[in-house]
Amino acid sequence: MSFVTVRDVWKSYDGRPILERVNVDVEEGEFISIVGASGCGKSTFLRLLLADELPSRGAIRIEQGHRAMEPNQERGVVFQRYSVFPHMTVRDNIVAAESFGTRSGWFFGKRLRGARERADETLARIGLSHVADNYPATLSGGMQQRLAIGQALTAQPRILLLDEPFGALDPGTRLAMHDFLTELRARTKMTVFMVTHDLTEGFKLGDRVLVFDKPRWDPHDPGAYGATITYDFDARDEGIPFQTIKEKTHVPVSA
Ligand SMILES: Nc1ncnc2c1ncn2[C@@H]1O[C@H](COP(=O)(O)OP(=O)(O)OP(=O)(O)O)[C@@H](O)[C@H]1O
Numbered sequence: 001m002s003f004v005t006v007r008d009v010w011k012s013y014d015g016r017p018i019l020e021r022v023n024v025d026v027e028e029g030e031f032i033s034i035v036g037a038s039g040c041g042k043s044t045f046l047r048l049l050l051a052d053e054l055p056s057r058g059a060i061r062i063e064q065g066h067r068a069m070e071p072n073q074e075r076g077v078v079f080q081r082y083s084v085f086p087h088m089t090v091r092d093n094i095v096a097a098e099s100f101g102t103r104s105g106w107f108f109g110k111r112l113r114g115a116r117e118r119a120d121e122t123l124a125r126i127g128l129s130h131v132a133d134n135y136p137a138t139l140s141g142g143m144q145q146r147l148a149i150g151q152a153l154t155a156q157p158r159i160l161l162l163d164e165p166f167g168a169l170d171p172g173t174r175l176a177m178h179d180f181l182t183e184l185r186a187r188t189k190m191t192v193f194m195v196t197h198d199l200t201e202g203f204k205l206g207d208r209v210l211v212f213d214k215p216r217w218d219p220h221d222p223g224a225y226g227a228t229i230t231y232d233f234d235a236r237d238e239g240i241p242f243q244t245i246k247e248k249t250h251v252p253v254s255a
């Protein structure tokens, strides 16, 4: 059995289906890119993986355990709109991510100094050294996004959920962040789910690229059906992805 198992997951809001019959198995350490039209339910799927919300039907299991019922420290997130602690300096935002990751609360003394040194290394990698003592409100949107990414990577969760993490960044910064993420992944066994609107980025970083789309479509009632995973590309293959299309076979399993 795989590390993350999604079985026949449906999600509706106010009786309106957003996701339907979502089935996927993910091995530990895999990098899963997720693409699909705006509004098709990608962020919703990440919230279900985080157990921030529960499926209307079906089940998500992590490591053959119980159903994912509530968020915990094993799952780190970078939201589509960045979220950092406004009352902490940029450096301490990174320290906080490390201390929360170890469950020991805020660090003191030698431990705090060590964590601040590591935070400074991270800030250098994400190009924020010069604003280490500033508060997030003084940073641009792209800089806040980089800080949020730095936090999530510092916490080294077993499952990293990234919702369009690089969307607000200029091309050069984006490439630097790709390298940082790739290096970190090589060092840890993190399993990553990343939503992106950039197909090239999805194929570059991902081992697999999942496409969310609506296989059923009623032109008179566009909201009648939900989206599901219509393609599961192997992005490790060399060459043009469209030759490696594997039609997703849905395996409805009652949970
Ligand atoms: N809490 C909620 N209550 C009601 N409807 C919701 C809720 N969250 C999301 N939706 C609806 O679910 C649909 C999917 O939203 P979602 O944010 O998951 O899309 P998305 O694929 O991430 O889009 P984008 O690419 O624009 O970020 C949208 O129609 C949205 O309005």
Ligand SMILES: [Mg+2]
Pocket (backbone or CB within 6 Å): 042, 043, 044, 080, 163
């Ligand atoms: Mg979204």
